Amino acid sequence: MDNVRNPFCLAPVTQREQFFGRQKEVRRTLSLLNQMQCVSVIGPKGIGKTSFLNYLAHPFTRSTCGLAEEHVFVLLDGRRLAGRQPDECFLHM
Numbered sequence: 393m394d395n396v397r398n399p400f401c402l403a404p405v406t407q408r409e410q411f412f413g414r415q416k417e418v419r420r421t422l423s424l425l426n427q428m429q430c431v432s433v434i435g436p437k438g439i440g441k442t443s444f445l446n447y448l449a450h451p452f453t454r455s456t457c458g459l460a461e462e463h464v465f466v467l468l469d470g471r472r473l474a475g476r477q478p479d480e481c482f483l484h485m
Contacts, residue, residue, distance in 0.1 A: 404442035411447040414440070421448060422457045442467070 405411050424431050433441045447453055449465035473481045 404446060405440075406443075406446050408447060408450045408452055411443060414444060414447075417444065418448065418453075418457075422459060425463060426458060 421431050421433075433445060435441055445465065445467060454463065468485060473484060476484070
């Protein structure tokens with residue numbers, strides 16, 4: 393078992409077909425978005441936040457779950473904002 397690698401800690405999943413599980417979270421998040429609610433995805437590094445957001449942002453996922461085309465997904469990586477002044481953070485956003 394020492395040579396078994398965790399595929400989820402290498403890089404975020406970018407292909408919709410490679411994302412699986414988390415359907416409860418997907419349905420809940422899309423339901424909130426359809427109700428015009430804000431949603432934040434937070435957690436420790438490496439648990440799949442970016443993969444989850446990539447899946448949600450995919451046009452196929454959005455269309456099959458009833459999200460209108462005007463919904464916009466924006467990835468904001470807080471690591472890039474570390475140590476910056478507030479005005480720099482707002483400019484980045």
